[in-house]
Amino acid sequence: MAEKIEGSPGYAPGTRVSTKDIVENKITYTWWEPEVQYSWSLGQAMSKFLTGLKKGKILGRTCIKCDRVLVPPRMFCEYCYGPTDAWIELKDTGTIETYSISYLDSDARRIKKPILIGVISIDGASPQHGFMHYFGEMSEKDIHIGMRVKAVWKSPKDREGAITDIKYFKPLEGGEKK
Amino acid sequence: MSRKVCVIGIGHTDFNSITPDVEWKELMYEACQKAYVDAGVDPRKDVDSFITCAEDYLEGFSIFDEFVPDQIGAVLRPCCTVCGDGLYGLGTAYMQIKTGLMDVVSIESHSKISDLLTMGDILLHAFDPVFERPVMGPVERPRYGGSPEYTKEAPKPLVGSTKEKQRVHPYFLAGMEMQNYLRTTDTTEEECAEVVVKNKMNAFFNPMADYEAKISVDNVMGSEYLFTPLKKLDISPNVDGAITFVLADEKTARDLGVDPIYLSGFGWSSETPWLSTREMFADYASRSSQMAYKMAGITSPKKQIDIVEVDDRFSYKELQHLEAIGMARPGEAGQMLMEGELARDGALPTNMSGGSLGIGNCFEATGMQKALEIITQLRGHAAKRQVPDAEVGLAQAWRGIPSGSGAVTIFERGGA
Ligand SMILES: [Zn+2]
Numbered sequence: 363m364a365e366k367i368e369g370s371p372g373y374a375p376g377t378r379v380s381t382k383d384i385v386e387n388k389i390t391y392t393w394w395e396p397e398v399q400y401s402w403s404l405g406q407a408m409s410k411f412l413t414g415l416k417k418g419k420i421l422g423r424t425c426i427k428c429d430r431v432l433v434p435p436r437m438f439c440e441y442c443y444g445p446t447d448a449w450i451e452l453k454d455t456g457t458i459e460t461y462s463i464s465y466l467d468s469d470a471r472r473i474k475k476p477i478l479i480g481v482i483s484i485d486g487a488s489p490q491h492g493f494m495h496y497f498g499e500m501s502e503k504d505i506h507i508g509m510r511v512k513a514v515w516k517s518p519k520d521r522e523g524a525i526t527d528i529k530y531f532k533p534l535e536g537g538e539k540k
Numbered sequence: 541m542s543r544k545v546c547v548i549g550i551g552h553t554d555f556n557s558i559t560p561d562v563e564w565k566e567l568m569y570e571a572c573q574k575a576y577v578d579a580g581v582d583p584r585k586d587v588d589s590f591i592t593c594a595e596d597y598l599e600g601f602s603i604f605d606e607f608v609p610d611q612i613g614a615v616l617r618p619c620c621t622v623c624g625d626g627l628y629g630l631g632t633a634y635m636q637i638k639t640g641l642m643d644v645v646s647i648e649s650h651s652k653i654s655d656l657l658t659m660g661d662i663l664l665h666a667f668d669p670v671f672e673r674p675v676m677g678p679v680e681r682p683r684y685g686g687s688p689e690y691t692k693e694a695p696k697p698l699v700g701s702t703k704e705k706q707r708v709h710p711y712f713l714a715g716m717e718m719q720n721y722l723r724t725t726d727t728t729e730e731e732c733a734e735v736v737v738k739n740k741m742n743a744f745f746n747p748m749a750d751y752e753a754k755i756s757v758d759n760v761m762g763s764e765y766l767f768t769p770l771k772k773l774d775i776s777p778n779v780d781g782a783i784t785f786v787l788a789d790e791k792t793a794r795d796l797g798v799d800p801i802y803l804s805g806f807g808w809s810s811e812t813p814w815l816s817t818r819e820m821f822a823d824y825a826s827r828s829s830q831m832a833y834k835m836a837g838i839t840s841p842k843k844q845i846d847i848v849e850v851d852d853r854f855s856y857k858e859l860q861h862l863e864a865i866g867m868a869r870p871g872e873a874g875q876m877l878m879e880g881e882l883a884r885d886g887a888l889p890t891n892m893s894g895g896s897l898g899i900g901n902c903f904e905a906t907g908m909q910k911a912l913e914i915i916t917q918l919r920g921h922a923a924k925r926q927v928p929d930a931e932v933g934l935a936q937a938w939r940g941i942p943s944g945s946g947a948v949t950i951f952e953r954g955g956a
Binding site: 397399404408437440443 | 559562563564565576582583584597600609610611613652654655657662665669670674
């Protein structure tokens with residue numbers, strides 16, 4: 363049975379719902395689990411980008427009009443709204459724009475080893491062009507904004523044409539400068 | 541307020557059953573780019589507000605709004621998504637311009653339904669979870685739902701058996717409605733089949749259509765029953781594509797030197813979601829048309845309107861909608877069709893585009909597909925399917941299974 367809440371304020375007397383109430387179906391609720399599956403076609407820009415990752419390359423697109431190098435690449439530039447111009451191969455190094463150290467999983471449970479996650483500007487691309495990824499081989503104390511990092515790739519046979527073909531970014535040896 | 545609102549640009553992609561070669565963003569970009577060129581505007585400077593019409597579940601994104609600005613030209617500009625058919629977006633744009641808040645507004649809607657692998661289940665998700673979904677298939681209740689001890693092991697069945705995986709396809713609802721429509725109006729299955737024959741034939745003259753076919757009533761009648769009395773060919777097949785409109789106030793349209801088509805009437809309406817309580821006569825279409833007629837000053841729709849595009853995602857829907865919007869008395873639309881009145885040279889050319897049966901089900905872009913045809917016709921750009929001297933046209937859309945919602949827009953060539 364529902365238990366009386368000890369010390370509940372006078373203006374809000376009530377009974378706490380217990381796990382047992384739920385197990386015994388004393389709480390009315392309904393339940394439904396949809397089958398939800400998508401398979402998005404990626405089109406020209408993303409397909410080429412992912413094919414590049416499989417080969418261990420980070421690819422960008424240039425917009426001559428805006429003088430930008432776009433990463434992730436797209437076939438149109440969102441600033442000038444024109445089509446982008448050419449493919450360009452970039453380095454797999456970059457700079458941490460910002461980051462966070464996450465101590466909770468998606469269900470808000472505490473995780474043992476915190477996750478270091480952030481956004482990286484890729485070298486050779488326009489400022490603030492890059493993507494979000496994990497960081498590794500660094501401690502919670504080491505990580506900082508402006509830190510220079512390098513991609514750690516999966517072995518070629520394990521790559522499948524996905525952003526996770528890069529395992530994480532590690533500190534770039536030899537330097538804080540670009 | 542005397543400000544008049546007009547369509548100054550239209551753009552669309554081809555419509556195809558699958559589009560594995562393009563991403564949904566690229567599809568939207570193509571339609572938008574074409575509409576902006578057609579209107580002679582630069583979206584980065586001249587368009588004041590951007591609207592897309594999309595449903596998160598169909599797209600596969602929560603907060604789909606966040607993913608649209610780049611490809612429609614709306615980065616760092618006023619932008620919003622209307623969760624509904626494209627005609628609702630047109631209505632929203634109409635209000636933004638009418639109030640004087642905006643001068644030029646872009647509206648985009650699309651279907652990339654080929655990306656969704658479980659369409660039937662997503663549509664089931666639109667039914668009531670207490671009374672309807674459990675009847676449509678097994679629902680498994682978790683043993684400790686919501687509690688910290690919740691596990692997925694050995695869930696307790698609420699209805700049916702855990703071994704049954706089958707759920708009913710949600711289109712059965714259209715079968716139920718058609719059953720009711722045929723019975724109460726004395727319309728026949730053959731008359732509905734004639735709608736399919738007409739629209740698939742019309743589609744031959746529309747280069748964007750994907751499901752044109754030269755078939756006979758016998759072909760339709762001979763196709764298998766899927767949800768009685770609905771047969772396979774009575775149901776519009778799915779299609780991918782995008783459509784964009786640019787709307788502006790009359791003065792801006794004149795300044796741009798474009799030939800405006802006026803949006804003179806708009807209406808929308810929703811019925812109760814209770815299936816047993818809801819009327820099955822497309823009351824949403826009736827109410828929204830009355831609202832639009834009043835706004836456009838139309839007192840005798842059949843006489844004053846030259847061409848219509850109505851939602852025909854199921855064959856009987858074309859007849860039911862024509863009756864609901866006052867173009868025919870209940871039971872009369874089927875006869876009008878048989879007498880040739882809905883043909884290009886008839887009194888009320890209907891679904892000259894090929895409709896959803898000939899083009900395909902564009903989902904949230906369905907209303908825009910109807911409106912696109914009206915604009916093309918009123919501009920006189922419809923080539924072989926052109927209705928001579930079309931001055932006033934009506935586009936009507938329904939939000940699809942299982943909704944009882946819809947909208948109507950009226951467009952005019954001359955000043956509204
Ligand atoms: Zn640019």
